[in-house]
Amino acid sequence: MDSTAPDRWVVVGVDGSDSSRYALEWSGNEAALRGLGIRIVSAVGRIEADGPFGDLVGGGDASAWSRSRDARALVDYAREWILRIFPELHVETRIATERPANALLAEASADDAAAVVVGSRGLSGLAAAFIGSVGVELAADSPVPVVVMPKKHENVQGVKGRIIVGADGSEPSRRAVEFAFTQASQRGTEVVAVCAWQPMAAFASSVGPVPPDAFDDDAVAESARRTAEQEVSGMRERHPDVEVDIRAVRAHPVVALLEVGTPADLIVIGSRGRGGFAGLLLGSISQSVLHGAKGPVAIVH
Template sequence: MNGPVVVGVDGSPSSLVAVEVAAREAGLRGVGLRLVHAFGWPAAHVPPGGRPWPSGSAGMRELVDGTLTKAERLAHETAAGIDIMREVVVGEPVLVLEIESRTASLAVVGSRGHSRFGALLLGSTAGHLAAHAACPVLVVRDRPKPGGPVLLAVDGSPAAKGAVEFAFAEASLHGTDLVALHAWNTRTDRAYAGPSDPPFVTYDEDRLRDEEQRVLAEALSGMGERYPDVEVHRRLVRGRIRHTLIEASADAGLVVVGARGRGGFAGLLLGSVSQALLHHAQCPVAVVRTREGAP
C-alpha cells in the first residue's frame, strides 16, 4: 500500500519521538506523513460540521495548533521535503487511529501519551492499535539505535508471514542487517506430532533442534532472492521465548513481530509474545497482522 504514514500526536515527549520516527519512515518510503490529533469528546457534543472545540475555547485551539506546529517542524527537520498533512479529529484516539490505519501504509505511535496513568508501561492507544489496526503498527518505546539491525521474531506460523515481509522491507529501506531469531524450548510439540508418539516422551534434543532449524529456514524461504541487499543473520536459541527476544532487543534498531503466533487462542488479536515486547522491548516494536487470505 502506498498510503501515508500516520502518526498520533498529543504533545507528549513519547509522541514527539514517534513523529521523528514516522517522518523518517515516510521519507524512506516516498509517501506523505499525516499528523493526527484526536479529541476524546463524545461526538454528540459537537454539531455536524462544527468545530472540534466549543466557543470560548481559544486557549485549547492555540494549544492544539501549537502542538501540531511543533510536530510539523520536527518532521520537516527530520525528513526535509516530505508532504505533511495535519488533521484534528473529534473522537477517542484509539478509534480515530484505527480508522486512519485503513488507508495508511504504516501507523506510528509513542508507547505512552498524556494519561492519568503515568505508571503504565504501555499506553492504551498503543496496545489497542497494535491489536486492531489494518496496517503495520510501529510503537516507539525508545529512540531507534542508529545502524542497529532489524530483529525479526520468527515462529513459523502463518500469522507471522506479514512480519517476515515487513522486516525484510524495513532492513532494505534502512540499509541495515536483519537478525532472524527463533527461540525454542523442550515444551514445543511440533517435532512429536505423529500419532505413534506416546503422550510422555524423553525429548531428543537433536531431533528438536533439527525441527526448529527447519521452521526457521522455511520462514525465511525466498526472502533472500527478493531482498539480496539484506544481510541475514540466523539465530536459533533454546530458551524462554519472551525473555530471549527482550534481551536481544537491546542491540536492535527495531523488533518486528506478528500479532499472533503459534499457540495463540483464536479469539486473541494480540499474542503473549507481542504483548511482552510492546511492554518491555528496549527499542521500537513493529506489530504486523497478516491479512486474511494473504498468500
C-alpha cells in the first residue's frame, strides 16, 4: 500500500446492521476505483431514546462507557473487514460522541470529504415520519453526494450495475448527471437517463391555460426526451466511453425511477428538481425513492 495519504476520503457510517456492511463494501469499492481513502465513522450518541419520541422508538440504557467500547470494537472490526477485501486502501476510523446524523454531517462538511455513505436500517412507520432516518437527514444538508444503501442487498461487491439518473433540466439534476457519468466511466457501465412525464390533460383545470400540444401525449413525451438529451449531451462529449440510454417514462417520477432501476443499479437524483421532478425535496419524492429502492441511491446537491 502506498504510504502517501489520499487527498480525499469516502466517509462511511457503520452501526453493525447489514445495510451498514453493504455501505462499507460499497465505500471500499468506490475508494479503490477513485484512488480515495475510506473514513469509517461510528457515533455513540443515542438517537432512538432521546427526545419526545423516546418511548415510541425505544432505546437502551447502556452507559456512555459501554457504548464507546462497543463503537470502538465495531470500527476496528469494520477496518479489518474492508482491508481484507481491499488491502491497498488507506483506512481511518473515528468515533463521535453525538447523534449519527450530526456526526456524519460534520465529516461530510470537511474539505477532504468526497462522499458520505450510510445504510438504511433507520426507523420505520410512525416513528420515521416524525424523526426521519440518518440518510434522509444527511441528504437534506450534506455538501457532498450522499449514498444510501438498501436494507437488503445481495449483490454489492463486484456487480457492474447500471447508473440510473433522473434528468429534468434543473441545476441539481445537471450535477446528478455529471456524478452519474463519472460513476459509469469508473465502473465501465452505462447511464440510463430517465425523464418522467405525465399526461397534461388531467392537470389542465388546476394549472390554467396550457398550449394545445400539452394535451398531446406524444408531444409531451418528445419534450421529456429532448430534456434528457440536452441534459446528457455535454457529459457524452466528456465521457465518450459511456453508453447512454435515454428513457422518457410516462409515470410519476418515483415510479419511473423505481421501475427502471434494479437492485444492482445505482439510482442518482438531484436534491431538488423541476418539471417531471418538480418539488424534489427530501421528505417527498427523494424520500420515497430512498424508501422504495432495492439498490443504492445517491442524492446530489
